[in-house]
Amino acid sequence: xxxxxxxxxMDLDTxxxxxxxxxxxxxxxxxxxxxxxxxxxxxxxxxxxxxxDFGIQTESTNKSKGVSHG
Amino acid sequence: MPNQTHSxxxxxxxxxxxxxxxxDGLESFVYDDKIVRMFGWATIIWGIVAFLVxxxxxxQMAFPAAGFGIEFLSFGxxxxxxxxxxxxxxxxxxxxxxxxxxxxxLCKARMFSDLLSRLHFWGWQLIILSAAITLPLGIxxxxxxxxxxxxxxxxxAVVWLVFFGGNFLGTLIKRRERHLYVALWFYIATIVVxxxxxxxNNIWIPAGLVHLIKTGEFAGPTFLMKSYPVYAGVxxxxxxxxxxxxxxxxxxxxxxxxxxxxFMPKAAERPVFSYKLSIIHFWSLVFIYIWAGPHHLHxxxxxxxxxxxxxxxxxxxxxxxxxGMINGLLTLRxxxxxVARDPILKFFVVGVTFYGMSTFEGPLLSIKAVNxxxxxxxxxxxxxxxxxxxxxxxxxxxxxxxxxxxxxxxxLYSTKLATTHFWIGTIGMVLYILAIYTxxxxxxxxxxAWDETGRLxxxxxxxxxxxxxxxxxxxxxxGLLYLTGAILALYNFYMTWRNRxxxxxxxxxxxxxxxxNYDGDPPAKSRLTANAGFGHAGDKFLQGNWHRKWERRPxxxxxxxxxxxxxxxxxxxxxxxxxxxxxxxxASVQPYTPLELAGRDIYIAEGxxxxxxxxxxxxxxxxxxxxxxxxxxxxxxxxxxxxxxRRIGPDLAREGGRKSHLWHYEHFKSPADVSPGSIMPRYPxxxxxxxxFPAIQGxxxxxxxxxxxxxxxxxxxxxxxxxxxxxxxIAAELEEQGGPSMDQTxxxxxxxxxxxxxxxxxxxxxxxxxxxxxxTQEEASHATD
Numbered sequence: 001x002x003x004x005x006x007x008x009x010m011d012l013d014t015x016x017x018x019x020x021x022x023x024x025x026x027x028x029x030x031x032x033x034x035x036x037x038x039x040x041x042x043x044x045x046x047x048x049x050x051x052x053d054f055g056i057q058t059e060s061t062n063k064s065k066g067v068s069h070g
Numbered sequence: 071m072p073n074q075t076h077s078x079x080x081x082x083x084x085x086x087x088x089x090x091x092x093x094d095g096l097e098s099f100v101y102d103d104k105i106v107r108m109f110g111w112a113t114i115i116w117g118i119v120a121f122l123v124x125x126x127x128x129x130q131m132a133f134p135a136a137g138f139g140i141e142f143l144s145f146g147x148x149x150x151x152x153x154x155x156x157x158x159x160x161x162x163x164x165x166x167x168x169x170x171x172x173x174x175x176l177c178k179a180r181m182f183s184d185l186l187s188r189l190h191f192w193g194w195q196l197i198i199l200s201a202a203i204t205l206p207l208g209i210x211x212x213x214x215x216x217x218x219x220x221x222x223x224x225x226x227a228v229v230w231l232v233f234f235g236g237n238f239l240g241t242l243i244k245r246r247e248r249h250l251y252v253a254l255w256f257y258i259a260t261i262v263v264x265x266x267x268x269x270x271n272n273i274w275i276p277a278g279l280v281h282l283i284k285t286g287e288f289a290g291p292t293f294l295m296k297s298y299p300v301y302a303g304v305x306x307x308x309x310x311x312x313x314x315x316x317x318x319x320x321x322x323x324x325x326x327x328x329x330x331x332x333f334m335p336k337a338a339e340r341p342v343f344s345y346k347l348s349i350i351h352f353w354s355l356v357f358i359y360i361w362a363g364p365h366h367l368h369x370x371x372x373x374x375x376x377x378x379x380x381x382x383x384x385x386x387x388x389x390x391x392x393x394g395m396i397n398g399l400l401t402l403r404x405x406x407x408x409v410a411r412d413p414i415l416k417f418f419v420v421g422v423t424f425y426g427m428s429t430f431e432g433p434l435l436s437i438k439a440v441n442x443x444x445x446x447x448x449x450x451x452x453x454x455x456x457x458x459x460x461x462x463x464x465x466x467x468x469x470x471x472x473x474x475x476x477x478x479x480x481x482l483y484s485t486k487l488a489t490t491h492f493w494i495g496t497i498g499m500v501l502y503i504l505a506i507y508t509x510x511x512x513x514x515x516x517x518x519a520w521d522e523t524g525r526l527x528x529x530x531x532x533x534x535x536x537x538x539x540x541x542x543x544x545x546x547x548x549g550l551l552y553l554t555g556a557i558l559a560l561y562n563f564y565m566t567w568r569n570r571x572x573x574x575x576x577x578x579x580x581x582x583x584x585x586x587n588y589d590g591d592p593p594a595k596s597r598l599t600a601n602a603g604f605g606h607a608g609d610k611f612l613q614g615n616w617h618r619k620w621e622r623r624p625x626x627x628x629x630x631x632x633x634x635x636x637x638x639x640x641x642x643x644x645x646x647x648x649x650x651x652x653x654x655x656x657a658s659v660q661p662y663t664p665l666e667l668a669g670r671d672i673y674i675a676e677g678x679x680x681x682x683x684x685x686x687x688x689x690x691x692x693x694x695x696x697x698x699x700x701x702x703x704x705x706x707x708x709x710x711x712x713x714x715x716r717r718i719g720p721d722l723a724r725e726g727g728r729k730s731h732l733w734h735y736e737h738f739k740s741p742a743d744v745s746p747g748s749i750m751p752r753y754p755x756x757x758x759x760x761x762x763f764p765a766i767q768g769x770x771x772x773x774x775x776x777x778x779x780x781x782x783x784x785x786x787x788x789x790x791x792x793x794x795x796x797x798x799x800i801a802a803e804l805e806e807q808g809g810p811s812m813d814q815t816x817x818x819x820x821x822x823x824x825x826x827x828x829x830x831x832x833x834x835x836x837x838x839x840x841x842x843x844x845x846t847q848e849e850a851s852h853a854t855d
Contacts, residue, residue: 019637027354030349030354034349049176049332052175
């Protein structure tokens with residue numbers, strides 16, 4: 001028996017509903033995971049783009065070797 | 071703090087961990103900004119090219135003589151160049167510029183490999199250049215947004231996955247920031263899903279190469295580039311729009327959302343409004359988007375369950391999309407006063423607003439009742455342009471105005487000029503979109519209008535075209551304004567660049583490497599007592615540590631994204647490919663003759679699908695105008711399918727036998743002389759260029775390899791001989807109808823194209839052949855075994 005025969009004989013009427021349920025379950029799990037994340041961690045994560053130069057030491061150099069224009 | 075939670079404790083450990091290492095020695099690194107500058111320049115330069123080609127083809131629609139009868143400038147060939155340049159050259163380079171800038175900073179690491187960065191840049195520019203050469207030459211796969219032929223497809227796969235994907239993933243792995251910021255998730259999804267889409271939509275047989283290897287005969291460079299997809303008809307359509315829709319999702323949406331989540335907080339100098347919302351936004355989009363593709367095929371020969379599934383998920387998509395839009399706009403809370411004087415924020419605000427408008431309109435258009443009006447009309451074109459010009463374009467300009475002065479280490483040459491660009495661009499965009507919305511809705515209403523006697527109110531298709539010309543002129547003005555704005559941006563960046571320091575200053579950053587034995591996330595402990603095992607397991611799960619672990623593991627994270635998109639893809643695609651009854655075949659539908667096949671390939675090369683559909687929907691007004699509605703079984707030999715997505719000209723699904731050969735001949739020579747008011751370009755070269763007869767055998771052989779029952783026509787030279795005979799017959803008939811002497815036409819491309827057009831849609835009414843008919847697609851595929 002081919003895979004085509006097996007799938008052709010399957011009842012696919014409920015297929016879209018299975019898809020919807022799968023999504024809703026995944027969605028509920030993700031939302032729960034997000035809601036359980038501590039506020040301090042969320043704040044740290046949210047500030048990452050603003051901390052390019054924070055939390056790390058930087059020094060500006062105009063080194064003799066420099067960099068060519070590009 | 072004795073009562074602090076595990077996670078709070080973990081975060082503190084992270085900080086103290088870095089502090090500890092700083093005493094022992096930090097790693098130093100310098101960001102590679104040169105690669106960002108290179109992609110930034112490429113973005114604005116290719117953007118101008120894309121907008122310029124857009125203006126040229128917009129002029130051609132209002133004034134067809136602007137094609138000058140030159141094949142390389144014809145609408146059907148230039149339109150794919152415009153779309154590919156806008157998507158892959160302008161938006162693509164913008165995405166790369168933004169990703170290279172933000173990834174290094176979010177990871178506190180230089181890109182993994184400078185060599186891969188350069189290979190990525192030059193490889194991508196070479197691909198764009200290849201597109202700019204091959205598309206005007208008519209070298210195309212004939213599938214929207216996937217036009218590039220197989221050698222370029224292979225190059226895209228290498229440059230995207232190996233050079234870009236490898237470099238990006240390598241950077242994530244060697245990063246010095248433990249948490250992957252949400253922008254990086256969007257980039258991961260982009261890289262993973264675009265790879266999957268590109269590979270599965272571009273599985274083909276390289277007909278010219280196979281012919282060369284098999285026979286040693288070189289049938290010309292154009293044929294060497296020719297390929298046929300392994301999918302045919304309905305299956306090809308589903309695969310193509312699964313690709314087409316998700317290319318919009320994962321090339322024009324997810325990477326730009328990543329850029330939004332990075333650059334808007336930077337420009338507004340405040341964090342994103344809700345980081346939690348951004349996480350929900352991400353997973354909802356990744357999971358839902360992939361299901362929505364079939365909404366491009368409502369009322370076509372696609373099974374009803376597939377299009378309904380696409381519609382439901384498209385409507386669901388509205389919610390996360392608006393969650394993202396609201397999150398973006400509210401990031402500006404407390405900074406709205408700055409919007410009035412900062413052009414960068416202006417670009418971002420309008421960009422995100424257009425994201426909201428487009429993602430409201432998209433689900434709206436996916437609703438079947440609305441789609442019955444909008445599909446094939448200019449409404450879709452207006453929708454697409456509100457997305458690309460408004461969302462992608464303005465987010466790109468906002469990002470570039472913020473980034474380029476920093477990269478050039480000087481101030482922007484002129485803020486006033488940037489503000490002027492914003493207003494010119496906005497006015498141009500609004501003019502364009504409003505005119506084309508009006509044109510689209512007018513078009514749709516005219517197609518379906520009938521009078522009190524039940525006849526079509528506008529039976530002549532030309533009436534529905536000439537009505538739109540004023541709107542097409544407004545579009546030209548709108549496009550010119552948008553183009554002017556982009557030229558101002560180029561000038562502004564050039565002048566800023568001229569003010570750069572003699573040598574760029576490099577900032578050396580120091581950060582601690584990530585500990586290999588990070589224990590910041592000890593396994594969750596059950597808070598329950600006296601419960602069964604599954605109760606403890608459930609409680610540990612509910613504490614959510616698992617998601618925070620995902621967020622730190624890029625490779626696993628990529629795999630989870632792949633799983634999320636695969637579920638939707640498999641549920642949608644597999645039944646279409648595996649259930650035979652989804653494509654009921656029709657005994658009288660036979661393969662194209664060799665000459666018709668060659669004519670079909672000319673139809674594809676000329677990009678006729680850009681203006682003509684081949685899909686009659688089951689509506690009264692469509693069957694009345696074009697004939698019986700299209701059946702899935704009519705397309706089983708169509709590689710690629712040519713259903714099209716718009717009707718600048720009429721549908722051609724049942725064109726066969728409607729007009730004489732002479733009508734077609736004269737129509738290709740000068741459409742406006744045959745159909746006054748027609749905006750179709752002239753095709754004089756089809757009347758003089760010879761048919762590539764030696765290549766015909768290769769075309770037939772490649773289709774036979776894919777299961778088309780060509781029988782003895784695969785024998786050496788048989789297909790070519792058959793094609794020459796049919797061409798002579800048609801040329802003789804053309805002469806009888808008052809056309810030129812058959813000696814002048816029998817070997818010309820126009821004859822092959824007429825052969826194809828005269829065949830379209832006619833099989834349905836023919837007697838089934840006397841031999842045992844091929845009754846299923848499966849049998850068709852085994853008929854030549």
